Amino acid sequence: MADTTKAQANIGVVGLAVMGSNLARNLASREGNTVAVYNRSWEKTNTLITEHPEAGFIASEKIEDFVASLQKPRTAIIMVQAGKGTDAVIDQLTELFEPGDIIVDGGNALFTDTIRREKAVRETGINFVGAGISGGEEGALKGPSIMPGGSAEAYQTLGPILSSIAAVAEGEPCVTHIGTDGAGHFVKMIHNGIEYADMQLIAEAYDLIRRGTGKSPAEIAEVFAEWNRGELESYLIEITAEVLRQVDAKTGKPLVDVIVDQAGSKGTGVWTVQTALNLGTPVSGIAEAVFARGLSSHPEQRAAAIGLPGPSDEWTVDDKDAFIEDVRLALYASKIVAYSQGFDAIAAGADEHGWNIDLGAVSKIWRGGCIIRAQFLNRIADSYAEVPDLKLLLSAPYFADAMSKAQDAWRRVVVASAQSGIPAPAFSSSLSYYDGLRAERLPAALVQGQRDFFGAHTYKRVDAEGTFHTLWSGDRSEVQAVDSH
Numbered sequence: 001m002a003d004t005t006k007a008q009a010n011i012g013v014v015g016l017a018v019m020g021s022n023l024a025r026n027l028a029s030r031e032g033n034t035v036a037v038y039n040r041s042w043e044k045t046n047t048l049i050t051e052h053p054e055a056g057f058i059a060s061e062k063i064e065d066f067v068a069s070l071q072k073p074r075t076a077i078i079m080v081q082a083g084k085g086t087d088a089v090i091d092q093l094t095e096l097f098e099p100g101d102i103i104v105d106g107g108n109a110l111f112t113d114t115i116r117r118e119k120a121v122r123e124t125g126i127n128f129v130g131a132g133i134s135g136g137e138e139g140a141l142k143g144p145s146i147m148p149g150g151s152a153e154a155y156q157t158l159g160p161i162l163s164s165i166a167a168v169a170e171g172e173p174c175v176t177h178i179g180t181d182g183a184g185h186f187v188k189m190i191h192n193g194i195e196y197a198d199m200q201l202i203a204e205a206y207d208l209i210r211r212g213t214g215k216s217p218a219e220i221a222e223v224f225a226e227w228n229r230g231e232l233e234s235y236l237i238e239i240t241a242e243v244l245r246q247v248d249a250k251t252g253k254p255l256v257d258v259i260v261d262q263a264g265s266k267g268t269g270v271w272t273v274q275t276a277l278n279l280g281t282p283v284s285g286i287a288e289a290v291f292a293r294g295l296s297s298h299p300e301q302r303a304a305a306i307g308l309p310g311p312s313d314e315w316t317v318d319d320k321d322a323f324i325e326d327v328r329l330a331l332y333a334s335k336i337v338a339y340s341q342g343f344d345a346i347a348a349g350a351d352e353h354g355w356n357i358d359l360g361a362v363s364k365i366w367r368g369g370c371i372i373r374a375q376f377l378n379r380i381a382d383s384y385a386e387v388p389d390l391k392l393l394l395s396a397p398y399f400a401d402a403m404s405k406a407q408d409a410w411r412r413v414v415v416a417s418a419q420s421g422i423p424a425p426a427f428s429s430s431l432s433y434y435d436g437l438r439a440e441r442l443p444a445a446l447v448q449g450q451r452d453f454f455g456a457h458t459y460k461r462v463d464a465e466g467t468f469h470t471l472w473s474g475d476r477s478e479v480q481a482v483d484s485h
């Protein structure tokens, strides 16, 4: 129980499930910290303090005691379920905290909720910081990537303690002040969108290799382990090899073969796509990943589709090693597209919400601690260092060169997917995005003509200023018009 007569802790954590308990241990392991902990139900608190006496936690059963155990100005990090749970805890803390104190929401909040909460809490004189935290259980314990928003003043107080618990990549802590109010949670949301795309692309690579070459999951694990020593080196490739190696103790089969093939989701991928749709930013690779999880999770429809015809011609892979190398290159190119789309979405969100987000700094803090950490984030960081206002990541020399080296293989893999009937939605949509971007002319011109035909939506001409409309139901002459978009 807390000694409510003395405020001993310099920081507190509310919510002691997987993320909160590990973050609290991380904080407690740093020199000079005394950590107060509180969870709605006592059981989790009790487990944490019983299993980790070395952390010297100050634990409270009541939130009033938790608040009393914090030194002023108080700082508490909330790690509870996003949505109503977070609102409930913010309300409780706002009642008990005083002006100058800091509430940090480290959960996966929707950034518009964070904007709303920051505004409401700021009016009480208390600081509110929405901070995206990535790294899962291990990251929370050993060093996550942290994406804090909120005011610059709050970050001055918070920055040092967040830096002390963050992952370190290339000698730099994986934390930076992203921007005001919801900027941190916006960037975390996009991080998760990229995570979805990356995972889907890896899953497609696995499926193509397995069905194309007949290799076992354990053999494919070795392929991924090999890839992890090259330009694809990343946490997600590393854990994919681990998952594919795992043998189910009950059946002796590869674990991947006994897991139900229906992918779940908690919402951040959907938010990314919804937000990008509102911003008019095509995050097509991320969207395909979200839809692929959705498709997998409709067992009745999938059962109804079994027996529908597949390709008539037999599809075989003649040179297995060459095919695997093609898949590797297709994965790398599609992954670059996913990150490029993600960075576009951040730039568009920053424009829309008036955030001054340093994309180079974002790429640096994703190099360590987070789920999408990858060797090639160093190349992204280099690209933004060379051209800070880079308009398209894909066009940076390193990435343009990577696309040039990968694109023939990428096309062969997409063809193989279509011919074999092995779905590869993220590979093929990423390739179409790439081809769409680099096209000198797009059939969007025809779409504009169609829109003008049925709705007098007007169009621009390539050879004259102004806005035009064809009198489709009249003599089909062209007239000047007011732009109706």
Ligand SMILES: NC(=O)C1=CN([C@@H]2O[C@H](COP(=O)(O)OP(=O)(O)OC[C@H]3O[C@@H](n4cnc5c(N)ncnc54)[C@H](OP(=O)(O)O)[C@@H]3O)[C@@H](O)[C@H]2O)C=CC1
Pocket (backbone or CB within 6 Å): 015, 016, 017, 018, 019, 020, 039, 040, 041, 044, 079, 080, 081, 082, 084, 085, 086, 088, 089, 106, 107, 108, 109, 133, 134, 135, 136, 137
């Ligand atoms: N798991 C992960 O890998 C990652 C999770 N996150 C985010 O971090 C946050 C914490 O995640 P995780 O540790 O997985 O825990 P969960 O998202 O499973 O949330 C469980 C915690 O929320 C608390 N809680 C739920 N509702 C309320 C409420 N109304 N009032 C008070 N407390 C409430 C629970 O308390 P009780 O024990 O009493 O039920 C418990 O401590 C979430 O926002 C999540 O999205 C971010 C990155 C990675």
Ligand SMILES: O=C(CO)[C@H](O)[C@H](O)COP(=O)(O)O
Pocket (backbone or CB within 6 Å): 108, 133, 134, 135, 136, 192, 195, 264, 265, 266, 267, 268, 269, 371
């Ligand atoms: O934020 C995270 C990692 O960065 C969480 O693990 C998140 O829950 C993953 O999303 P989903 O459950 O939808 O796959």
